[in-house]
Amino acid sequence: MTMNSSRYSSLALAALLALSVLAVPAGAVSVDGTAPPSAQVGSQQTATYTFTDLYEEYDTWTLRGSTELTQVTWTVTLYDQTGAKIAQHSPTGQSFEQQVQASEDVNKVTVRVEGTVPAVEEYSYEPAQQLTVAEFTQAQQGGSASMIGEAHTTRPYTESSQEARTAIEDAQSAIESAQSAGASVSEATSLVENAISAYNAGNFENAISLASQAEQQAESAASSAQTQRWLFIGAGVVVALLVIGGGVWWYLRQRDTYDRLG
Structure with missing residues:
Protein backbone atom coordinates (compact mmCIF):
# COMPACT_ATOMS: atom_id res chain seq x y z
CA MET A 1 0.00 0.00 0.00
CA THR A 2 2.86 2.36 0.87
CA MET A 3 4.68 1.49 -2.34
CA ASN A 4 1.55 2.18 -4.40
CA SER A 5 1.03 5.52 -2.66
CA SER A 6 4.64 6.45 -3.30
CA ARG A 7 4.33 5.45 -6.96
CA TYR A 8 1.13 7.50 -7.38
CA SER A 9 2.78 10.47 -5.67
CA SER A 10 5.73 10.27 -8.05
CA LEU A 11 3.40 10.11 -11.04
CA ALA A 12 1.43 13.09 -9.78
CA LEU A 13 4.64 15.06 -9.23
CA ALA A 14 5.84 14.19 -12.72
CA ALA A 15 2.51 15.29 -14.19
CA LEU A 16 2.69 18.60 -12.33
CA LEU A 17 6.24 19.17 -13.56
CA ALA A 18 5.17 18.45 -17.12
CA LEU A 19 2.29 20.89 -16.83
CA SER A 20 4.59 23.53 -15.36
CA VAL A 21 6.97 23.12 -18.29
CA LEU A 22 4.08 23.58 -20.70
CA ALA A 23 2.77 26.60 -18.78
CA VAL A 24 6.09 28.46 -18.75
CA PRO A 25 6.82 30.02 -22.14
CA ALA A 26 10.13 29.29 -23.78
CA GLY A 27 12.79 31.96 -23.67
CA ALA A 28 11.97 34.77 -26.07
CA VAL A 29 13.62 37.77 -27.68
CA SER A 30 13.58 40.90 -25.51
CA VAL A 31 12.43 44.21 -26.98
CA ASP A 32 12.77 47.67 -25.47
CA GLY A 33 10.89 50.66 -26.87
CA THR A 34 7.51 52.37 -26.82
CA ALA A 35 5.12 54.30 -29.03
CA PRO A 36 3.83 57.79 -28.13
CA PRO A 37 0.49 57.67 -26.26
CA SER A 38 -1.16 59.87 -28.90
CA ALA A 39 -0.24 61.31 -32.31
CA GLN A 40 -1.88 63.91 -34.53
CA VAL A 41 -3.11 62.83 -37.94
CA GLY A 42 -0.69 63.97 -40.65
CA SER A 43 2.27 64.29 -38.28
CA GLN A 44 5.59 62.47 -38.65
CA GLN A 45 6.25 59.89 -35.95
CA THR A 46 9.50 58.14 -35.06
CA ALA A 47 10.08 55.25 -32.66
CA THR A 48 13.13 53.11 -31.96
CA TYR A 49 13.20 49.55 -30.64
CA THR A 50 16.14 47.50 -29.36
CA PHE A 51 16.20 43.69 -29.53
CA THR A 52 18.42 41.56 -27.29
CA ASP A 53 18.51 37.94 -26.07
CA LEU A 54 18.34 37.03 -29.72
CA TYR A 55 19.06 33.30 -29.53
CA GLU A 56 17.01 32.06 -26.62
CA GLU A 57 15.02 29.86 -29.02
CA TYR A 58 16.73 29.74 -32.42
CA ASP A 59 20.23 30.32 -33.76
CA THR A 60 18.81 31.58 -37.04
CA TRP A 61 15.48 33.31 -37.48
CA THR A 62 13.70 36.17 -39.25
CA LEU A 63 12.69 39.43 -37.60
CA ARG A 64 9.52 40.79 -39.18
CA GLY A 65 8.12 44.24 -38.53
CA SER A 66 4.92 45.95 -39.61
CA THR A 67 3.21 49.30 -39.07
CA GLU A 68 0.03 51.17 -39.94
CA LEU A 69 1.94 54.40 -40.49
CA THR A 70 2.24 55.53 -44.11
CA GLN A 71 5.23 56.76 -46.15
CA VAL A 72 7.38 54.54 -43.96
CA THR A 73 11.13 54.18 -43.72
CA TRP A 74 12.73 51.59 -41.44
CA THR A 75 16.32 51.68 -40.25
CA VAL A 76 17.51 48.22 -39.18
CA THR A 77 20.96 48.08 -37.59
CA LEU A 78 22.88 44.96 -36.51
CA TYR A 79 25.56 45.04 -33.79
CA ASP A 80 28.11 42.54 -32.54
CA GLN A 81 28.99 41.77 -28.90
CA THR A 82 31.40 44.71 -28.70
CA GLY A 83 28.69 47.14 -29.80
CA ALA A 84 30.28 47.64 -33.21
CA LYS A 85 27.93 48.04 -36.15
CA ILE A 86 27.88 45.03 -38.46
CA ALA A 87 25.36 46.21 -41.02
CA GLN A 88 22.51 48.67 -41.57
CA HIS A 89 19.53 48.46 -43.90
CA SER A 90 16.80 51.00 -44.71
CA PRO A 91 13.78 49.19 -46.17
CA THR A 92 10.63 51.15 -47.03
CA GLY A 93 6.96 50.22 -46.93
CA GLN A 94 4.71 49.10 -44.11
CA SER A 95 6.64 45.89 -43.41
CA PHE A 96 10.16 44.45 -43.52
CA GLU A 97 12.09 41.26 -42.88
CA GLN A 98 15.60 40.86 -41.49
CA GLN A 99 17.61 37.65 -41.04
CA VAL A 100 19.18 37.29 -37.60
CA GLN A 101 22.02 34.73 -37.39
CA ALA A 102 24.31 33.78 -34.52
CA SER A 103 26.91 32.65 -37.06
CA GLU A 104 27.28 36.28 -38.16
CA ASP A 105 27.96 37.40 -34.56
CA VAL A 106 24.79 39.51 -34.41
CA ASN A 107 24.25 40.30 -30.73
CA LYS A 108 21.81 43.22 -30.85
CA VAL A 109 19.37 44.69 -33.36
CA THR A 110 17.83 48.15 -33.37
CA VAL A 111 14.86 49.10 -35.51
CA ARG A 112 13.85 52.70 -36.14
CA VAL A 113 10.50 53.32 -37.80
CA GLU A 114 9.51 56.69 -39.24
CA GLY A 115 6.24 57.45 -40.95
CA THR A 116 3.12 59.58 -41.20
CA VAL A 117 -0.02 59.15 -39.09
CA PRO A 118 -2.86 58.39 -41.54
CA ALA A 119 -6.45 59.64 -41.35
CA VAL A 120 -8.70 57.77 -38.93
CA GLU A 121 -11.35 55.65 -40.61
CA GLU A 122 -13.43 55.07 -37.49
CA TYR A 123 -13.39 56.95 -34.20
CA SER A 124 -14.11 55.44 -30.81
CA TYR A 125 -14.27 57.27 -27.50
CA GLU A 126 -14.03 54.22 -25.25
CA PRO A 127 -11.94 52.28 -25.92
CA ALA A 128 -10.08 54.95 -27.84
CA GLN A 129 -9.16 54.26 -31.47
CA GLN A 130 -5.65 52.85 -31.83
CA LEU A 131 -3.02 52.83 -34.56
CA THR A 132 -0.19 50.30 -34.68
CA VAL A 133 3.14 52.14 -34.78
CA ALA A 134 5.12 48.90 -34.79
CA GLU A 135 4.54 45.20 -34.32
CA PHE A 136 7.26 42.55 -34.47
CA THR A 137 7.36 38.78 -34.88
CA GLN A 138 10.03 36.10 -34.72
CA ALA A 139 9.71 33.58 -37.54
CA GLN A 140 11.48 30.46 -38.76
CA GLN A 141 11.75 29.62 -42.42
CA GLY A 142 8.87 27.32 -43.21
CA GLY A 143 7.95 27.26 -39.52
CA SER A 144 5.87 29.08 -36.99
CA ALA A 145 5.95 32.77 -36.09
CA SER A 146 5.32 34.37 -32.72
CA MET A 147 4.93 37.95 -31.60
CA ILE A 148 7.81 39.67 -29.85
CA GLY A 149 6.25 41.54 -26.97
CA GLU A 150 3.02 43.39 -27.67
CA ALA A 151 1.90 45.65 -30.48
CA HIS A 152 3.10 49.24 -29.92
CA THR A 153 0.09 51.48 -30.51
CA THR A 154 -0.85 55.15 -30.30
CA ARG A 155 -4.12 57.08 -30.27
CA PRO A 156 -4.44 59.10 -33.50
CA TYR A 157 -6.35 62.39 -33.29
CA THR A 158 -7.18 65.60 -35.10
CA GLU A 159 -7.59 69.02 -33.50
Whole structure:
Protein backbone atom coordinates (compact mmCIF):
# COMPACT_ATOMS: atom_id res chain seq x y z
CA MET A 1 0.00 0.00 0.00
CA THR A 2 2.86 2.36 0.87
CA MET A 3 4.68 1.49 -2.34
CA ASN A 4 1.55 2.18 -4.40
CA SER A 5 1.03 5.52 -2.66
CA SER A 6 4.64 6.45 -3.30
CA ARG A 7 4.33 5.45 -6.96
CA TYR A 8 1.13 7.50 -7.38
CA SER A 9 2.78 10.47 -5.67
CA SER A 10 5.73 10.27 -8.05
CA LEU A 11 3.40 10.11 -11.04
CA ALA A 12 1.43 13.09 -9.78
CA LEU A 13 4.64 15.06 -9.23
CA ALA A 14 5.84 14.19 -12.72
CA ALA A 15 2.51 15.29 -14.19
CA LEU A 16 2.69 18.60 -12.33
CA LEU A 17 6.24 19.17 -13.56
CA ALA A 18 5.17 18.45 -17.12
CA LEU A 19 2.29 20.89 -16.83
CA SER A 20 4.59 23.53 -15.36
CA VAL A 21 6.97 23.12 -18.29
CA LEU A 22 4.08 23.58 -20.70
CA ALA A 23 2.77 26.60 -18.78
CA VAL A 24 6.09 28.46 -18.75
CA PRO A 25 6.82 30.02 -22.14
CA ALA A 26 10.13 29.29 -23.78
CA GLY A 27 12.79 31.96 -23.67
CA ALA A 28 11.97 34.77 -26.07
CA VAL A 29 13.62 37.77 -27.68
CA SER A 30 13.58 40.90 -25.51
CA VAL A 31 12.43 44.21 -26.98
CA ASP A 32 12.77 47.67 -25.47
CA GLY A 33 10.89 50.66 -26.87
CA THR A 34 7.51 52.37 -26.82
CA ALA A 35 5.12 54.30 -29.03
CA PRO A 36 3.83 57.79 -28.13
CA PRO A 37 0.49 57.67 -26.26
CA SER A 38 -1.16 59.87 -28.90
CA ALA A 39 -0.24 61.31 -32.31
CA GLN A 40 -1.88 63.91 -34.53
CA VAL A 41 -3.11 62.83 -37.94
CA GLY A 42 -0.69 63.97 -40.65
CA SER A 43 2.27 64.29 -38.28
CA GLN A 44 5.59 62.47 -38.65
CA GLN A 45 6.25 59.89 -35.95
CA THR A 46 9.50 58.14 -35.06
CA ALA A 47 10.08 55.25 -32.66
CA THR A 48 13.13 53.11 -31.96
CA TYR A 49 13.20 49.55 -30.64
CA THR A 50 16.14 47.50 -29.36
CA PHE A 51 16.20 43.69 -29.53
CA THR A 52 18.42 41.56 -27.29
CA ASP A 53 18.51 37.94 -26.07
CA LEU A 54 18.34 37.03 -29.72
CA TYR A 55 19.06 33.30 -29.53
CA GLU A 56 17.01 32.06 -26.62
CA GLU A 57 15.02 29.86 -29.02
CA TYR A 58 16.73 29.74 -32.42
CA ASP A 59 20.23 30.32 -33.76
CA THR A 60 18.81 31.58 -37.04
CA TRP A 61 15.48 33.31 -37.48
CA THR A 62 13.70 36.17 -39.25
CA LEU A 63 12.69 39.43 -37.60
CA ARG A 64 9.52 40.79 -39.18
CA GLY A 65 8.12 44.24 -38.53
CA SER A 66 4.92 45.95 -39.61
CA THR A 67 3.21 49.30 -39.07
CA GLU A 68 0.03 51.17 -39.94
CA LEU A 69 1.94 54.40 -40.49
CA THR A 70 2.24 55.53 -44.11
CA GLN A 71 5.23 56.76 -46.15
CA VAL A 72 7.38 54.54 -43.96
CA THR A 73 11.13 54.18 -43.72
CA TRP A 74 12.73 51.59 -41.44
CA THR A 75 16.32 51.68 -40.25
CA VAL A 76 17.51 48.22 -39.18
CA THR A 77 20.96 48.08 -37.59
CA LEU A 78 22.88 44.96 -36.51
CA TYR A 79 25.56 45.04 -33.79
CA ASP A 80 28.11 42.54 -32.54
CA GLN A 81 28.99 41.77 -28.90
CA THR A 82 31.40 44.71 -28.70
CA GLY A 83 28.69 47.14 -29.80
CA ALA A 84 30.28 47.64 -33.21
CA LYS A 85 27.93 48.04 -36.15
CA ILE A 86 27.88 45.03 -38.46
CA ALA A 87 25.36 46.21 -41.02
CA GLN A 88 22.51 48.67 -41.57
CA HIS A 89 19.53 48.46 -43.90
CA SER A 90 16.80 51.00 -44.71
CA PRO A 91 13.78 49.19 -46.17
CA THR A 92 10.63 51.15 -47.03
CA GLY A 93 6.96 50.22 -46.93
CA GLN A 94 4.71 49.10 -44.11
CA SER A 95 6.64 45.89 -43.41
CA PHE A 96 10.16 44.45 -43.52
CA GLU A 97 12.09 41.26 -42.88
CA GLN A 98 15.60 40.86 -41.49
CA GLN A 99 17.61 37.65 -41.04
CA VAL A 100 19.18 37.29 -37.60
CA GLN A 101 22.02 34.73 -37.39
CA ALA A 102 24.31 33.78 -34.52
CA SER A 103 26.91 32.65 -37.06
CA GLU A 104 27.28 36.28 -38.16
CA ASP A 105 27.96 37.40 -34.56
CA VAL A 106 24.79 39.51 -34.41
CA ASN A 107 24.25 40.30 -30.73
CA LYS A 108 21.81 43.22 -30.85
CA VAL A 109 19.37 44.69 -33.36
CA THR A 110 17.83 48.15 -33.37
CA VAL A 111 14.86 49.10 -35.51
CA ARG A 112 13.85 52.70 -36.14
CA VAL A 113 10.50 53.32 -37.80
CA GLU A 114 9.51 56.69 -39.24
CA GLY A 115 6.24 57.45 -40.95
CA THR A 116 3.12 59.58 -41.20
CA VAL A 117 -0.02 59.15 -39.09
CA PRO A 118 -2.86 58.39 -41.54
CA ALA A 119 -6.45 59.64 -41.35
CA VAL A 120 -8.70 57.77 -38.93
CA GLU A 121 -11.35 55.65 -40.61
CA GLU A 122 -13.43 55.07 -37.49
CA TYR A 123 -13.39 56.95 -34.20
CA SER A 124 -14.11 55.44 -30.81
CA TYR A 125 -14.27 57.27 -27.50
CA GLU A 126 -14.03 54.22 -25.25
CA PRO A 127 -11.94 52.28 -25.92
CA ALA A 128 -10.08 54.95 -27.84
CA GLN A 129 -9.16 54.26 -31.47
CA GLN A 130 -5.65 52.85 -31.83
CA LEU A 131 -3.02 52.83 -34.56
CA THR A 132 -0.19 50.30 -34.68
CA VAL A 133 3.14 52.14 -34.78
CA ALA A 134 5.12 48.90 -34.79
CA GLU A 135 4.54 45.20 -34.32
CA PHE A 136 7.26 42.55 -34.47
CA THR A 137 7.36 38.78 -34.88
CA GLN A 138 10.03 36.10 -34.72
CA ALA A 139 9.71 33.58 -37.54
CA GLN A 140 11.48 30.46 -38.76
CA GLN A 141 11.75 29.62 -42.42
CA GLY A 142 8.87 27.32 -43.21
CA GLY A 143 7.95 27.26 -39.52
CA SER A 144 5.87 29.08 -36.99
CA ALA A 145 5.95 32.77 -36.09
CA SER A 146 5.32 34.37 -32.72
CA MET A 147 4.93 37.95 -31.60
CA ILE A 148 7.81 39.67 -29.85
CA GLY A 149 6.25 41.54 -26.97
CA GLU A 150 3.02 43.39 -27.67
CA ALA A 151 1.90 45.65 -30.48
CA HIS A 152 3.10 49.24 -29.92
CA THR A 153 0.09 51.48 -30.51
CA THR A 154 -0.85 55.15 -30.30
CA ARG A 155 -4.12 57.08 -30.27
CA PRO A 156 -4.44 59.10 -33.50
CA TYR A 157 -6.35 62.39 -33.29
CA THR A 158 -7.18 65.60 -35.10
CA GLU A 159 -7.59 69.02 -33.50
CA SER A 160 -11.37 68.63 -33.67
CA SER A 161 -11.42 65.09 -32.27
CA GLN A 162 -9.11 66.08 -29.42
CA GLU A 163 -11.27 69.11 -28.59
CA ALA A 164 -14.33 66.87 -28.51
CA ARG A 165 -12.59 64.28 -26.32
CA THR A 166 -11.45 66.97 -23.89
CA ALA A 167 -14.99 68.43 -23.73
CA ILE A 168 -16.44 64.99 -22.95
CA GLU A 169 -13.80 64.34 -20.26
CA ASP A 170 -14.59 67.72 -18.67
CA ALA A 171 -18.31 66.91 -18.70
CA GLN A 172 -17.72 63.50 -17.11
CA SER A 173 -15.59 65.11 -14.40
CA ALA A 174 -18.35 67.66 -13.69
CA ILE A 175 -20.91 64.85 -13.47
CA GLU A 176 -18.77 62.94 -10.98
CA SER A 177 -18.42 66.07 -8.83
CA ALA A 178 -22.16 66.70 -8.97
CA GLN A 179 -22.88 63.10 -7.95
CA SER A 180 -20.50 63.48 -5.00
CA ALA A 181 -22.47 66.57 -3.99
CA GLY A 182 -25.67 64.53 -4.01
CA ALA A 183 -27.11 66.18 -7.12
CA SER A 184 -29.30 64.48 -9.71
CA VAL A 185 -27.25 64.05 -12.89
CA SER A 186 -29.61 62.06 -15.10
CA GLU A 187 -30.03 64.88 -17.62
CA ALA A 188 -26.29 65.61 -17.76
CA THR A 189 -25.53 61.90 -18.12
CA SER A 190 -27.93 61.60 -21.04
CA LEU A 191 -26.32 64.60 -22.72
CA VAL A 192 -22.79 63.22 -22.35
CA GLU A 193 -23.89 59.83 -23.70
CA ASN A 194 -25.22 61.63 -26.77
CA ALA A 195 -21.93 63.50 -27.03
CA ILE A 196 -20.03 60.21 -27.04
CA SER A 197 -22.32 58.86 -29.76
CA ALA A 198 -21.62 61.97 -31.83
CA TYR A 199 -17.89 61.53 -31.24
CA ASN A 200 -18.01 57.91 -32.41
CA ALA A 201 -19.81 59.08 -35.55
CA GLY A 202 -17.07 61.63 -36.22
CA ASN A 203 -19.46 64.55 -35.61
CA PHE A 204 -17.09 66.44 -33.34
CA GLU A 205 -18.84 69.82 -33.48
CA ASN A 206 -22.04 68.26 -32.17
CA ALA A 207 -20.09 66.26 -29.59
CA ILE A 208 -18.48 69.44 -28.26
CA SER A 209 -21.84 71.21 -28.03
CA LEU A 210 -23.54 68.32 -26.23
CA ALA A 211 -20.61 67.84 -23.86
CA SER A 212 -20.62 71.55 -22.99
CA GLN A 213 -24.34 71.36 -22.24
CA ALA A 214 -23.73 68.29 -20.08
CA GLU A 215 -21.00 70.08 -18.14
CA GLN A 216 -23.21 73.14 -17.58
CA GLN A 217 -26.13 70.96 -16.49
CA ALA A 218 -23.95 69.04 -14.03
CA GLU A 219 -22.49 72.24 -12.57
CA SER A 220 -25.98 73.74 -12.26
CA ALA A 221 -27.26 70.60 -10.52
CA ALA A 222 -24.30 70.64 -8.16
CA SER A 223 -24.88 74.33 -7.37
CA SER A 224 -28.57 73.69 -6.67
CA ALA A 225 -27.71 70.76 -4.43
CA GLN A 226 -25.20 72.90 -2.55
CA THR A 227 -27.74 75.73 -2.15
CA GLN A 228 -30.36 73.28 -0.90
CA ARG A 229 -27.88 71.83 1.56
CA TRP A 230 -27.13 75.29 2.97
CA LEU A 231 -30.86 76.02 3.22
CA PHE A 232 -31.34 72.83 5.22
CA ILE A 233 -28.40 73.73 7.41
CA GLY A 234 -29.77 77.26 7.85
CA ALA A 235 -33.21 75.93 8.72
CA GLY A 236 -31.66 73.57 11.22
CA VAL A 237 -29.73 76.39 12.83
CA VAL A 238 -32.91 78.52 13.09
CA VAL A 239 -34.82 75.64 14.69
CA ALA A 240 -31.95 75.02 17.08
CA LEU A 241 -31.85 78.72 18.06
CA LEU A 242 -35.62 78.75 18.58
CA VAL A 243 -35.41 75.68 20.79
CA ILE A 244 -32.54 77.15 22.78
CA GLY A 245 -34.30 80.53 23.02
CA GLY A 246 -37.53 78.87 24.12
CA GLY A 247 -35.66 76.90 26.75
CA VAL A 248 -33.99 80.01 28.10
CA TRP A 249 -37.32 81.87 28.15
CA TRP A 250 -39.01 78.98 29.99
CA TYR A 251 -36.16 78.82 32.50
CA LEU A 252 -36.33 82.54 33.18
CA ARG A 253 -40.11 82.41 33.60
CA GLN A 254 -39.81 79.55 36.04
CA ARG A 255 -37.16 81.38 38.07
CA ASP A 256 -39.22 84.57 38.19
CA THR A 257 -42.24 82.63 39.42
CA TYR A 258 -40.16 80.93 42.10
CA ASP A 259 -38.75 84.25 43.28
CA ARG A 260 -42.20 85.82 43.63
CA LEU A 261 -43.44 82.88 45.66
CA GLY A 262 -40.43 83.13 47.88
